[in-house]
């Protein structure tokens with residue numbers, strides 16, 4: 161398989177060829193979680209083979225007959241929704257650029273609105289769990305861009321303007337590396353600094369806009385540069401040759417906000433982080449193509 165094919169996203173036809181029915185989905189969960197040959201947990205035979213049991217979502221050890229349920233402990237275990245429907249929902253989440261609403265799952269999968277919404281939130285949780293969790297930056301010459309945005313809230317009327325009714329989110333994006341977004345209680349120095357310290361390795365070069373909150377960054381061994389949007393400045397080079405801008409995060413906020421307006425009627429304050437994590441996961445894994453799908457299933 162050439163690289164181009166491997167990193168390309170799976171299309172709908174390929175998806176249904178690969179996962180035509182629930183049996184194919186179960187086979188896939190089995191091979192991702194256990195493989196068809198592994199040490200049996202019951203009899204201890206190393207490299208035991210397992211075969212599928214008829215009419216049950218289970219396999220049996222060919223040596224001792226012990227039953228193994230590949231869906232145990234996953235989001236599929238207690239769900240009445242068929243595996244093919246789950247798999248197709250996950251496929252929609254990794255294929256889209258603008259996100260998937262519960263309403264769209266309801267329409268495309270033929271599940272109830274409530275089920276569609278719940279499946280969407282569970283898939284967002286998977287995306288959160290499967291994403292990179294370590295510190296950003298820390299390596300030589302590592303640079304992290306930081307910017308905050310106001311998302312959600314009503315578009316028109318009293319709460320439509322400014323920060324009122326909106327959720328404050330902080331984005332941290334390592335150049336040529338991972339993106340992370342956090343919902344913060346407000347845009348105060350304390351709130352931003354708490355996330356800053358929890359997510360960025362000491363010594364990392366930081367780029368921000370002129371927002372005063374980030375002046376606190378200095379004094380922690382971080383080099384820091386700003387771009388001053390108030391002066392119409394969008395890129396700035398410091399004495400050490402670092403290019404400072406927050407352009408990547410700004411385009412990410414634009415995509416996120418436009419998608420939320422287009423895809424979801426409204427997202428509640430408490431759920432904003434789940435939706436952000438969905439977009440962050442896709443951004444962080446966009447070069448993986450169809451293996452993005454397997455990463456999510458492995459996290460299930």
Ligand SMILES: [Zn+2]
Pocket residue numbers: 200201202203204205208221222223224225226
């Ligand atoms: Zn066994």
